[in-house]
Amino acid sequence: MILHSMTVENFRQFRGRHVLEFYTPSMGQSNVTVIFGENGRGKTGLFRAIIFCLFGERRLSQDGDVPLEELQLVNVSALADNPGQPIRTVVELKFTHREQTYHLRRAILGMQDGDRVIEEEDEKSLFLITADGNTKPVLATEIDAVINNILDRRVKDYFLLDGEKIERLTRASIEQRREISVGIRNLLNVDALEIAIKAVGRVAKTLDNELSSSSHEDLSRLLKRLGDNEEEQDNSKNRLEKLADEICLARKEIDKTDKALDEFKEIRHLLERRKSLEQNLQEMERQAVDALSEMRNLVCKATALIMAPTVITVFEHIDSRKQKGELPSEIRRDLIERILMEKRCICGNEICEGSEAYSHIIDWLKRTSDVTTQDAALNLWRYMSEMRHHFSDDADLVEKRLQQYGNINSSIGNLNHSLENVSNQIGTSERQDATKLDVHRTNLQKGIIDLEANAQNIQSQLENLQQENDRLRALLKEEKLKVGKNDELSRRSILAHDTQDALIDIHKQFTSEIKDLIGASATILFRELLDKEGRENLRTIVVNDDYSLQVLDRYKKPFLANISAGQRQIMSISFIAALAIIASPGDKIEIPLFMDTPFGRLSYDHRRNLINKLPTLASQWILLATDTEFRRQEAQLLKNSGRWGKFFMLRPSSNGNTEIVEQDISSVMAVLRNEED
Amino acid sequence: MRMDGNIRVHTDAMYKELYNNMKNNGVIEDFHELFFLCACIGYRKGEHAAIQKRDDRFWSRTITPKEWACYYAMIFEKSNFDYEKLSEDKKVLEIVERYANAGVKILIEDFLEDYLLPNSNNSTPQLDPACCRGLPKQFVHFIFEQAEMETWDR
Numbered sequence: 001m002i003l004h005s006m007t008v009e010n011f012r013q014f015r016g017r018h019v020l021e022f023y024t025p026s027m028g029q030s031n032v033t034v035i036f037g038e039n040g041r042g043k044t045g046l047f048r049a050i051i052f053c054l055f056g057e058r059r060l061s062q063d064g065d066v067p068l069e070e071l072q073l074v075n076v077s078a079l080a081d082n083p084g085q086p087i088r089t090v091v092e093l094k095f096t097h098r099e100q101t102y103h104l105r106r107a108i109l110g111m112q113d114g115d116r117v118i119e120e121e122d123e124k125s126l127f128l129i130t131a132d133g134n135t136k137p138v139l140a141t142e143i144d145a146v147i148n149n150i151l152d153r154r155v156k157d158y159f160l161l162d163g164e165k166i167e168r169l170t171r172a173s174i175e176q177r178r179e180i181s182v183g184i185r186n187l188l189n190v191d192a193l194e195i196a197i198k199a200v201g202r203v204a205k206t207l208d209n210e211l212s213s214s215s216h217e218d219l220s221r222l223l224k225r226l227g228d229n230e231e232e233q234d235n236s237k238n239r240l241e242k243l244a245d246e247i248c249l250a251r252k253e254i255d256k257t258d259k260a261l262d263e264f265k266e267i268r269h270l271l272e273r274r275k276s277l278e279q280n281l282q283e284m285e286r287q288a289v290d291a292l293s294e295m296r297n298l299v300c301k302a303t304a305l306i307m308a309p310t311v312i313t314v315f316e317h318i319d320s321r322k323q324k325g326e327l328p329s330e331i332r333r334d335l336i337e338r339i340l341m342e343k344r345c346i347c348g349n350e351i352c353e354g355s356e357a358y359s360h361i362i363d364w365l366k367r368t369s370d371v372t373t374q375d376a377a378l379n380l381w382r383y384m385s386e387m388r389h390h391f392s393d394d395a396d397l398v399e400k401r402l403q404q405y406g407n408i409n410s411s412i413g414n415l416n417h418s419l420e421n422v423s424n425q426i427g428t429s430e431r432q433d434a435t436k437l438d439v440h441r442t443n444l445q446k447g448i449i450d451l452e453a454n455a456q457n458i459q460s461q462l463e464n465l466q467q468e469n470d471r472l473r474a475l476l477k478e479e480k481l482k483v484g485k486n487d488e489l490s491r492r493s494i495l496a497h498d499t500q501d502a503l504i505d506i507h508k509q510f511t512s513e514i515k516d517l518i519g520a521s522a523t524i525l526f527r528e529l530l531d532k533e534g535r536e537n538l539r540t541i542v543v544n545d546d547y548s549l550q551v552l553d554r555y556k557k558p559f560l561a562n563i564s565a566g567q568r569q570i571m572s573i574s575f576i577a578a579l580a581i582i583a584s585p586g587d588k589i590e591i592p593l594f595m596d597t598p599f600g601r602l603s604y605d606h607r608r609n610l611i612n613k614l615p616t617l618a619s620q621w622i623l624l625a626t627d628t629e630f631r632r633q634e635a636q637l638l639k640n641s642g643r644w645g646k647f648f649m650l651r652p653s654s655n656g657n658t659e660i661v662e663q664d665i666s667s668v669m670a671v672l673r674n675e676e677d
Numbered sequence: 678m679r680m681d682g683n684i685r686v687h688t689d690a691m692y693k694e695l696y697n698n699m700k701n702n703g704v705i706e707d708f709h710e711l712f713f714l715c716a717c718i719g720y721r722k723g724e725h726a727a728i729q730k731r732d733d734r735f736w737s738r739t740i741t742p743k744e745w746a747c748y749y750a751m752i753f754e755k756s757n758f759d760y761e762k763l764s765e766d767k768k769v770l771e772i773v774e775r776y777a778n779a780g781v782k783i784l785i786e787d788f789l790e791d792y793l794l795p796n797s798n799n800s801t802p803q804l805d806p807a808c809c810r811g812l813p814k815q816f817v818h819f820i821f822e823q824a825e826m827e828t829w830d831r
Contacts, residue, residue: 295817299710300743302817305824306717307747314750317758376678376763380753383746395824402821405814 001150002031002619003592004101007092008049010075013042013658017090020046020648020660022592022620030645031620032638036630036671037650042658043624047160047594048073053091053106054147054156056124061157062165072117074110077655079117086111088122097150097590101129104147151591154186155583161576162596168251169549169572177547178244183579184514184547190507197503204496211480211493219479219490226472229465236462243455250448257441264437267426274422281415284408291405298401301394308391315384318377327381328374336365473497514582515543522571522578526551528613529570531605538563541571549575565601573598573610577617592620599629608637615643632672639665680745681766682738686712687774690732691801692781695789698804704816708735711781713744714820716773719780720751725772726779737770748773788819 002023009017022033037043044060051057058071074089090107107122126138126146138146151159169176212223264271304311321327335346340361343351351357477497480490522541530538538559540552551571553559563571577589584590593614599607611634615621621643623630638644647668653659663671686709688696696708705711712734719725740748749762752769756762762769785793785802792812797803804812 292814292817296706296813299705299817299820300713300741302820302824303710303714303717304743304747306714306721306820307750308824310720310750310754311747314753314758317753372764373760376749377760379678380746380749380763383743384750387743387746398821398824402818 001095001097001591003050003622004094004096005092006046006049006053006094007090008046009090010078010087011049011052011073011089011091012045012075013656014045014660015075015078015653015655015657018660020646021662022622022646027645030643031618032615032641032643033620033622033646033648034630034635034638034644035622035624035648035650036627037624037658038626038652041650041652043650044160044162044596047596047622047624049091050093050594051156053093053104054151055144055153056106056121057153060160062160062162069116072110072119073108074117074119075657077657079110079112080655083112089119102150103127103129103135104143152186152189152583154189155579158183158576158580158583159589159591160594160596161573161598165576166569166572166598166600169575176549178248180543180549180575181547184511184518184543187518187579187582188510188514190510193503193507193510197500197507200496200500200503204493204500207489207493207496211489214487214489216479216483216487219476219483222472222476222479226469226476229469229472233462233465233469236458236465240455240458240462243451243458247448247451247455250444250451254441254444254448257437257444261437261441270422270426274419274426277415277419277422281412281419284412284415288405288408288412291401291408295401295405298394298398301390302398304387305391305395305398311384311387311391315381315388318381318384321377322381327377333365333371336361340365518575518578518582519543521581522574525577525613525617526571526574529574529606529609530567531603531609534563534567534570538567541574566603566606569598569601570606570610577614581617589618591618592622593618594622594624596624597626597629598623599625599634604633607634611637612641615641627673630672632669632674635668635672678745678749678763679766680737680740680742682736684737684767684770685733686735686737686740686770687728687731688712688734688781689728689778690730693732693734694801694803695781695785696734702804702806702809702812704809704813707739709739709741709744712777713740713747715777715780715784716751717747717776717780718783718823719776719778722779722783724779724783725775726782727775728778737766751776788816 004023005019005021007017007019008014020033020035023031035043035046044062048058048060051060052073058073059066059068063071074087078087086109088107088109090105092103092105094101094103096102104124104126106124108119109122110117110119124140124143126143127135128138129135147153157165165179168179208223208226212220212227214220261268318327339345339351340358343353345351345357351361477494480494483490519540519542523539526538526541527535537553538551539554539556542550542552544550549560549571550558551560551563551567560568577593580589580591580593581587595614598610602610625634644665647663647665649661649663649671650658651661696711699705699711700708748769752762752772753759755772785798789802789804790798792804792808794803794805
């Protein structure tokens, strides 16, 4: 199948009519088209448009359990600008398949009804374009069958390799096993065989029920035990299925959280810096409170410092009196007062008023003071002395605390300034919730680990039950054979079971062959895509019995746990491409292969190999890429491969719409980024 | 120097709110601290002012011995070292009240003005609650600055 052109009209982000020409006969071998645009511009939307046009389906496997009504196809701004008016959304494909050219058109009508949008199928048409240029319509009732013959709708998803699917397959998980199991089952295309296994199984069960109600006691007992065993197995399988669903849901939630976190990736380091600044600030503020409290205890000391000159003067005055012996006075005041009153000295001599001795005694009296006053002066001297001694220490302490507090305040100022800067860079408060998302993600991850451990337990119980089942079946068969010589019912039961076992064996064998085929095909591709170092060590991709993927090293030992993230991606791409190859007749992918942002963790060598190899594998390779994935380096590789035919840019236009602009490959380099950018 | 604890210490009634505000906002722990600061400022600046409307502020028993010692030192120095003044607790406090009354005005002019409610300064100065957040630390800082302005022999 070669896709010539696609026309989209009012489809999702694409307002109005846009035509993408993928192929013209003059292009020859150039079968690579690059569709380049930022996330959300509508790259995957174009693949969705193809699937919608081919099958009328609007859901892709990557949509998971998004409700159908949320997968709106009609352009939002066209609806908003035409309230109450129906808007026609059209996708047209022109393609060639096995030398026959087809023109397929599918349309829906959409209308805004209050808050919701109603979308209804409008028309579909398919025309065959004959060699002479005439068109021949295909009956509407036959369109689906014709398309299904070109591309089986069950395998359609293998022709879109999106980053998410690639990532999903790199995980050794229930999800990976489910994906692989569904992929292989779709490829088997053995619906009739599966129906036959179920039908024979029902017959065998009916016969067993009849036998258990017969009079053969041992047979009945064995049948009862087998019945119980099978019931228990069913229960375990159901529980396993439920656990798998829960794990898938948790993983989807993680993916959703990761997408939300991706938006915050650019500010993650800022959030961490802010957290650290906030912690430092908190610590500094705590220190400031402590310092302030210490300073407040110094208020009295500091205020006393204001009085230092007075304290010193007073101290020096009293101290000089003390030095002179005037304080406390050597002669008591009350004694002098008694001498003056009695006018007689202690030696017995009389003292006359106005005499020289009398004047001396009056002088003494002046120099003495009463006991209370002397005590007060001495007390004051002691306080002044003590305060004076401490002034220097107190002043030092005050200065030290001031400096300390100043330093803390200055640090707080700097931290606040840095915080303000970081917060400005972080921007809105919504963006500041990223840390909560991180916690949510961690909890989900823990939940998944528990669920997987639980699933593993049930799986091992199931294996034990299966062994017991095999043993019981063997016993039962022996017993039936014993009884069966004379019993028609037993013989029929044995025959039914043998038939079912034979059919199951065929199914198993076929599945195993397909697994081996996919493994072999994936291995060839894997080794071609790997870099030299990987090729030396990694030899084979194997699809295990439980549908998990494994890589064997050169010694044929499992090596998956040791390979790098890039190598895992290469393994996933190889596996999906192998599914697409096997789904196509011949050894080439017959349907255009879409790859949506596939380069994620790939090294330059891996990218180069992918760019060189894939165009040779598929009829067409349509690469959907962002500017970080498709840079000048990748463009140069693609140019060198000689396979690059077209380049379209998806550019934002008004009202959230996207316009498609084709650009000549020779001028593409100017719009691409360098690795260093 | 008996340090009599049963004396009522007064401030001007117009500063009642200010004293309460300073205590309630955690700037001071008790009234005697602010009174001590005001008295020291008034004394060192050589300013004293009679109280217009006497208002009981606190009991003298809350005054610490160190504060008492400073009050006595003021009076002793000012009286040209009259020892008789050292035994008159009540008189000492009456003089100190006047220094504190002058000191509080200086405190307001030099520091508290920015923290007062607009136009409250003329009648009963009151702190503006909106400005009080940084006051305690600035208050301590102000005292340290006043102390640094004084010179003494280290």
